Amino acid sequence: xxxxxxxxxxxxxxxxxxxxxxxxxxxxxxxxxxxxxxxxxxxxxxxxxxxxxxxxxxxxxxxxxxxxxxxxxxxxxxxxxxxxxxxxxxxxxxxxxxxxxxxxxxxxxxxxxxxxxxxxxxxxxxxxxxxxxxxxxxxxxxxxxxxxxxxxxxxxxxxxxxxxxxxxxxxxxxxxxxxxxxxxxxxxxxxxxxxxxxxxxxxxxxxxxxxxxxxxxxxxxxxxxxxxxxxxxxxxxxxxxxxxxxxxxxxxxxxxxxxxxxxxxxxxxxxxxxxxxxxxxxxxxxxxxxxxxxxxxxxxx
Numbered sequence: 001x002x003x004x005x006x007x008x009x010x011x012x013x014x015x016x017x018x019x020x021x022x023x024x025x026x027x028x029x030x031x032x033x034x035x036x037x038x039x040x041x042x043x044x045x046x047x048x049x050x051x052x053x054x055x056x057x058x059x060x061x062x063x064x065x066x067x068x069x070x071x072x073x074x075x076x077x078x079x080x081x082x083x084x085x086x087x088x089x090x091x092x093x094x095x096x097x098x099x100x101x102x103x104x105x106x107x108x109x110x111x112x113x114x115x116x117x118x119x120x121x122x123x124x125x126x127x128x129x130x131x132x133x134x135x136x137x138x139x140x141x142x143x144x145x146x147x148x149x150x151x152x153x154x155x156x157x158x159x160x161x162x163x164x165x166x167x168x169x170x171x172x173x174x175x176x177x178x179x180x181x182x183x184x185x186x187x188x189x190x191x192x193x194x195x196x197x198x199x200x201x202x203x204x205x206x207x208x209x210x211x212x213x214x215x216x217x218x219x220x221x222x223x224x225x226x227x228x229x230x231x232x233x234x235x236x237x238x239x240x241x242x243x244x245x246x247x248x249x250x251x252x253x254x255x256x257x258x259x260x261x262x263x264x265x266x267x268x269x270x271x272x273x274x275x276x277x278x279x280x281x282x283x284x285x286x287x288x289x290x291x292x293x294x295x296x297x298x299x300x301x
Contacts, residue, residue: 023275029065112140115201115238187222
C-alpha cells in the first residue's frame with residue numbers, strides 16, 4: 001500500500017504535466033522561483049541528511065493553485081477517481097500529428113556544458129512524442145544536472161534508466177541509458193546507429209573531440225558513427241564568448257553535415273518564464289528532426 005508521501009509525489013508529477021511544466025506550476029501556485037520545486041521533484045537531500053518532502057503546507061499550496069479540493073494530494077489519482085475527487089487532467093500532448101520524419105530513435109547526449117534544462121526537456125518531449133531515446137551522459141553532466149536542476153543522475157546506467165523511466169512514465173525499451181564506456185552499446189556501431197544524434201548541451205571539449213574525429217567515450221563515438229553514416233547530428237553548444245578555436249571546430253562540424261544549433265532563445269514569442277525560453281530552443285531542435293510539436297507558435301501562424 002502506498003504511503004501519503006508516495007501519493008503526494010505522484011500527484012506532484014500529475015500537476016506538473018497539467019500545468020505544462022515546473023515553472024508554470026510554480027507561477028500558478030505562488031512560488032517566486034521554480035528552483036525549489038525542481039529540488040523537491042529530484043528529492044534533493046539537504047546538508048542535514050534529510051530528503052526534501054512535500055509537507056502539508058506545500059500540498060495545500062499546490063492544491064489551491066491548481067484548483068484542487070483540500071486533501072487531493074493525499075490520494076491516488078492514477079486510476080479511477082476516488083474520494084469524490086477528479087483525477088488530474090494531463091497536459092495536452094506536445095505532438096500535433098505524426099509526420100513522416102523518419103526519426104524514430106534518437107541518441108541523446110548530455111555533456112558538461114551549462115544548459116541541462118534544454119537536454120532534460122528535449123528528453124521529455126521526445127518520449128512524449130513516442131520516440132525511442134538512447135541516452136548517454138558524461139561525468140561532468142552529472143555535476144551540472146545536480147547544480148542546475150537538483151537532478152541526480154546515477155553513475156550506474158541501469159539505475160539511471162530505472163529512475164528516468166519512472167520520472168517520465170515510460171518503459172525501458174523506449175528509453176535506454178548507456179554508460180560512456182559501453183563500447184558494445186548500439187550507438188557505437190554503424191550497423192545499429194540511431195536515426196539521429198543530438199548533443200545537448202554540448203561542451204566545447206566534446207565539440208573539439210567530435211570535430212577532430214576522436215572517439216574516447218561513447219558520446220564521441222556515437223557522433224562519429226552518425227557522421228560517417230550520414231545521419232543527422234545536432235550539436236547544441238553552450239558557451240560564450242567563443243574563441244577562434246571554438247568557431248573553427250563548429251565550422252568543421254557544419255562542413256561535415258552537422259547542424260550547429262546554439263541555444264539562443266527568441267523573444268518574438270514573448271516568453272513569460274524560463275520554461276518558455278527552454279521550449280523555444282527545444283522546438284528548434286525538433287524542427288531540425290522534422291518532429292511535429294506545439295511547443296511554441298509558428299511564425300505567421
